Amino acid sequence: MGVVSLKPDYEQHIEIRDRLENFHGNQIVYLHWEEHLSFCAAICFPLPPDMPFGAMVENVLKPHYAAHPDFEKVDWAAVKWTVDNTEITPDMETSLADNGVGHKSLIRFWTPGLHGYKSVGTC
Amino acid sequence: MAAKKLGLKQRYALMTRGLDWETTYQPMDEVFPFDKFEGIKITDWSKWEDPFRLTMDNYWKFQAEKERKLYAVLDSFAQNNGQMGVSDAKYVNAIKLFLTGVSPLEYQAHRGFAHAGRHLRGVGPRVAAQMQSLDELRHVQTQVHTISQYNKYFDGFAEFRHMHDRVWYLSVPKSFFDDARSAGPFEYMVAIGFAFEYVLTNLLFVPFMSGAAYNGDMATVTFGFSAQSDESRHMTLGIEVIKFLLEQHPDNLPIVQKWVDKWFWRGHRVLGLVAMMMDYMLPKKVMSWKEAWEIYFTEAGGALFQDLERYGLRVPKYADVATAEAEHMSHQNWSIFYQYTHAAGFHTWLPSDEEMDWLSEKYPNTFDKYYRPRYEMWREMEKDGKRFYNNALPQLCTTCQIPMGYTEPGDPTTIAFRSSEYKGDRYHFCSDGCKDIFDNEPEKFSQSWLPVHQIFQGNCGGATVPDVLAWYNMNVGADNMDQAGSPDQKIWDAWKTKQEKVAG
Ligand SMILES: [Fe+2]
Ligand SMILES: [Fe+2]
Ligand SMILES: [Zn+2]
Numbered sequence: 006m007g008v009v010s011l012k013p014d015y016e017q018h019i020e021i022r023d024r025l026e027n028f029h030g031n032q033i034v035y036l037h038w039e040e041h042l043s044f045c046a047a048i049c050f051p052l053p054p055d056m057p058f059g060a061m062v063e064n065v066l067k068p069h070y071a072a073h074p075d076f077e078k079v080d081w082a083a084v085k086w087t088v089d090n091t092e093i094t095p096d097m098e099t100s101l102a103d104n105g106v107g108h109k110s111l112i113r114f115w116t117p118g119l120h121g122y123k124s125v126g127t128c
Numbered sequence: 129m130a131a132k133k134l135g136l137k138q139r140y141a142l143m144t145r146g147l148d149w150e151t152t153y154q155p156m157d158e159v160f161p162f163d164k165f166e167g168i169k170i171t172d173w174s175k176w177e178d179p180f181r182l183t184m185d186n187y188w189k190f191q192a193e194k195e196r197k198l199y200a201v202l203d204s205f206a207q208n209n210g211q212m213g214v215s216d217a218k219y220v221n222a223i224k225l226f227l228t229g230v231s232p233l234e235y236q237a238h239r240g241f242a243h244a245g246r247h248l249r250g251v252g253p254r255v256a257a258q259m260q261s262l263d264e265l266r267h268v269q270t271q272v273h274t275i276s277q278y279n280k281y282f283d284g285f286a287e288f289r290h291m292h293d294r295v296w297y298l299s300v301p302k303s304f305f306d307d308a309r310s311a312g313p314f315e316y317m318v319a320i321g322f323a324f325e326y327v328l329t330n331l332l333f334v335p336f337m338s339g340a341a342y343n344g345d346m347a348t349v350t351f352g353f354s355a356q357s358d359e360s361r362h363m364t365l366g367i368e369v370i371k372f373l374l375e376q377h378p379d380n381l382p383i384v385q386k387w388v389d390k391w392f393w394r395g396h397r398v399l400g401l402v403a404m405m406m407d408y409m410l411p412k413k414v415m416s417w418k419e420a421w422e423i424y425f426t427e428a429g430g431a432l433f434q435d436l437e438r439y440g441l442r443v444p445k446y447a448d449v450a451t452a453e454a455e456h457m458s459h460q461n462w463s464i465f466y467q468y469t470h471a472a473g474f475h476t477w478l479p480s481d482e483e484m485d486w487l488s489e490k491y492p493n494t495f496d497k498y499y500r501p502r503y504e505m506w507r508e509m510e511k512d513g514k515r516f517y518n519n520a521l522p523q524l525c526t527t528c529q530i531p532m533g534y535t536e537p538g539d540p541t542t543i544a545f546r547s548s549e550y551k552g553d554r555y556h557f558c559s560d561g562c563k564d565i566f567d568n569e570p571e572k573f574s575q576s577w578l579p580v581h582q583i584f585q586g587n588c589g590g591a592t593v594p595d596v597l598a599w600y601n602m603n604v605g606a607d608n609m610d611q612a613g614s615p616d617q618k619i620w621d622a623w624k625t626k627q628e629k630v631a632g
Contacts, residue, residue, distance in 0.1 A: 008571045011165050011312075021574045023581045024553065033581065035523045035556070040541055043502060045464045045533040047543070048520035051584040069520045074505070089547075089554075109554040111523075111545060122505040126541030127498040 025108045032108040034101065036066055039115045040126045041073055047111060058104045059097030075119045085115040140181040145174075148251040162247040166312040169377035173250025176372055180256075180361050187259055191266065194354045198270060201350040206277050212627075215343040216411035217282075217620035218611055221474040223275055223348060224284040225405055226336055228473055229301045231271040232292040236305035238264035240320060244313040253372075256365050257317070263358040267351075274351045282616050284473050287601040291473055294588070295600050296579035297401075297465075298473075299529045303576065304398050308391075310572075315387050317369045323391030323444075326366035327432065329359060330424040331399050335406045335414060342412040374439035381440050386568065392444030393561035397528040400457045404465070407458035407487065408479060416490035421454040446561045449537055455491060456540060459499040460533050466506070467518040471593065473602060475611035478503050478510065498540045515610075521580045526555045526573055527562035534558045550574055 008015050025032055031051035038044060050065055062081075070076055086093050088105045095104050106112065122128035134142070151159050163170075182190075204210075214220065238261050245257035272288075279285035292298050308319040337352035339345075370388075373380045403417035415423075425447075433443045462476075469476040479487065484503065487495045509516050522531035536544045546557040550570040557563040566573045582588050589599025597604050606615050 008569070009166060009312075010571075011162065016571050019571050019575055021551065021553065022577060022585075023574075027585045029586065031584070033584065037523075037543065037545075042533075042535075042541070042543070043463070043467070043505065043516060044518055045460070045467055045522065046531040047523040047545075048518070049523045049580050049584075050520065072514070072516060072519075074509075090545075107554075109556065111547070111556065113545075120541075123501050125498060125501045128502045128505050 054102040143183040160249040176252030205347040224474040234268035283606040318387040319391040321366035325362040328395040338414045389445040403458040404461035408462040525558035
């Protein structure tokens, strides 16, 4: 069904606000640590698409999740990753783009054996 | 011979009908360019019923009388330092949320009804919409006046107008009304008149007004009363719109159903702020959000939609999901504000033992299992001097603009992630309800002004949190952060010490 609008050419006048070009060379990336919902939602960063995946993990992901008491127990080699709901084994040396991370991609990660405070899955 | 006095019905007819005419210099469709494009078919505008029969001269008389009473109460509230008589300083945060989040919507409603009143070509709904427009203007004014007494002593109020347009969580109610006001006049009337004023209004006003009554805030209670007779007119208008549209033409049904589905879900999301206010922010609780939902939606709404079945209208889509969410929504929302307290225009705190016991009792299926442990963990962290803050910005839902903190239906340990693609870009949603709304109108919602993305585009004062807070006009260290240690708490404690001395 077409758009319901006063003028037939409405679609020509829309301004898509979150287009890649608007982020000064960065792309938006969302990160989410599963079963650790003290972090209430996925967290959002503007990152260069050529940033190595490993650099993202070291410099963006780790500092922001470090406040959680489980953080020190994470076995990083065992972490399971998905990008936009597809399971991946990230290549830490290559870029976000090479690992399939695009503009407004969602990276979710699971830390086996860690389910948050008292293993409830919501903390 | 004296002129014969007119009966009420005659008088009403003379003063509200026959005010319209067929234009001849300009075609009617150009004089009323907005009331056809939505696809709504009206065959006979005169079928519009107005059970209130209120004429403009009586309207002014009633409102002036109510106004006199209200301002007499406000004067005595100020003279007697009513702000010192509320249950606890924490209570004041509930009215900060009201003034920053709700009062500007009264103004938006004023604008929206003025627009509908101008652009519907039937004279009956025009008169009703214009009156409601004036009511809504009165509501915002009286609310600002009432709450200004608190602004003299407490933080978080002063920049309410500026904040409403800029602060991340206030974009939730703001975008809700922007969406309604940028729709056509019929969708607006269904969105605000029916879905909000009729179906959901009791979930907004009863919690705030009873909350005020339970917590000794007589000023807020009085403006609530002062608005009550207006609200019953608004509800009547809302239900009349639905009946009128559905009676006019069978083709209207699918359009109206889609609007009812959309605006029910949007309203439910906005009311999450009220849910958290009821369960966490009132020092003296009225009832839980879940109880309020049961009474005002499940029961009252159930009866309403049963009644509307004869028109073919069904219960809004995802009403069952909304009901299931009543177990979680307040806890999930309060958690959001607790961890982003540094960017909130009111104070936060962890629930006390007593409050947690109340929550366990009210939410026996979920609180102890999923949310108490979270608060206990945060409490331990506070004790260790590591109060938990989220130092990144959250992913927002493109439709409702709330941080994507809601969980999968049936699985409180997993965040619900939904997404769609439009013109090669990805869009994210908190729920099937929000995704459906986007999928129906991607042209509109791909334009969403999402606060987090706007910050990263450089449109919100700068790249750091202090830059953005300055752009919000937030008085850092006073408006934001925890209740404990706030200037609000200090002034309150000083009053209480003084009162004890006088009493002792
Ligand atoms: Fe109002
Ligand atoms: Fe109203
Ligand atoms: Zn949403």
